[in-house]
Amino acid sequence: MFNLDNKVAVITGSSKGIGKSIATAMALQGAKVIISSRKVDVCEQTAAEINELCKDGIGEAFVIPCNISDKSSLENLINKTKEKYNQIDILVCNAASNPFFGSLKDIPDDAFEKIMNNNIKANHNLSQMVIPEMIERKDGSIIVVSSIGGLRASEVIGAYNISKAADIMLIKNLAAEFGKFNIRTNAIAPGLIRTDFAKALWENPEILKASTATCPMKRIGEPDEIAGAAVFLASEAGSFVNGHTLVIDGGSIA
16 A cells, blocks of 8 residues: 555655655655755765665665755756656655744845745745646645644744645645646645754753643654655555645644
């Protein structure tokens, strides 16, 4: 049910953190995964680690660097993937930005625009680029890594949460429009996960204690605890899941 043999998966922000865990899990299920982020050396290190795990001929990893803030870089990512593998079966929009911590009344225009461009528009653009071939093939899975921030307000990361709420509506609209072509579009909404991206919320013991106070499991999550959900949504196991946001937060929303 979770087999991804011969599937090609493009995963943004996959050199570390949640993206790396998703890429590793998909490769171990047989997928050919594209490792992509701005830093080529980190991408190559991650790809080497995955290929070592997959040396018995299951999946594999290939590096195509990409800056999600640049549409031409997104186009290059998709085009180079097709040159290498001829098709794209799975798109995972994981990369995101959050350059501002503070009140919405204080956020500079450039920071707000960066958040909206990188967290919403880039995902929209990438979806536009892969959907035509998925329609033709009548098969495909698009997964956007949103956040529980898209489901609740914040006094300090408001713009980020707005972008993540928009991602949740993006996948609903794509699901409504393209589900008839067997394209499943879903989101994953992680809670606090131990990544560099969220380090400010878990590195300090006092902040960590406050961050986990409302979580029934009294801990934060690990990147590998998100990876299985992505494999599920991309595989036959998730073949009737469409337009859904899967919350993985240890029960915090509850």
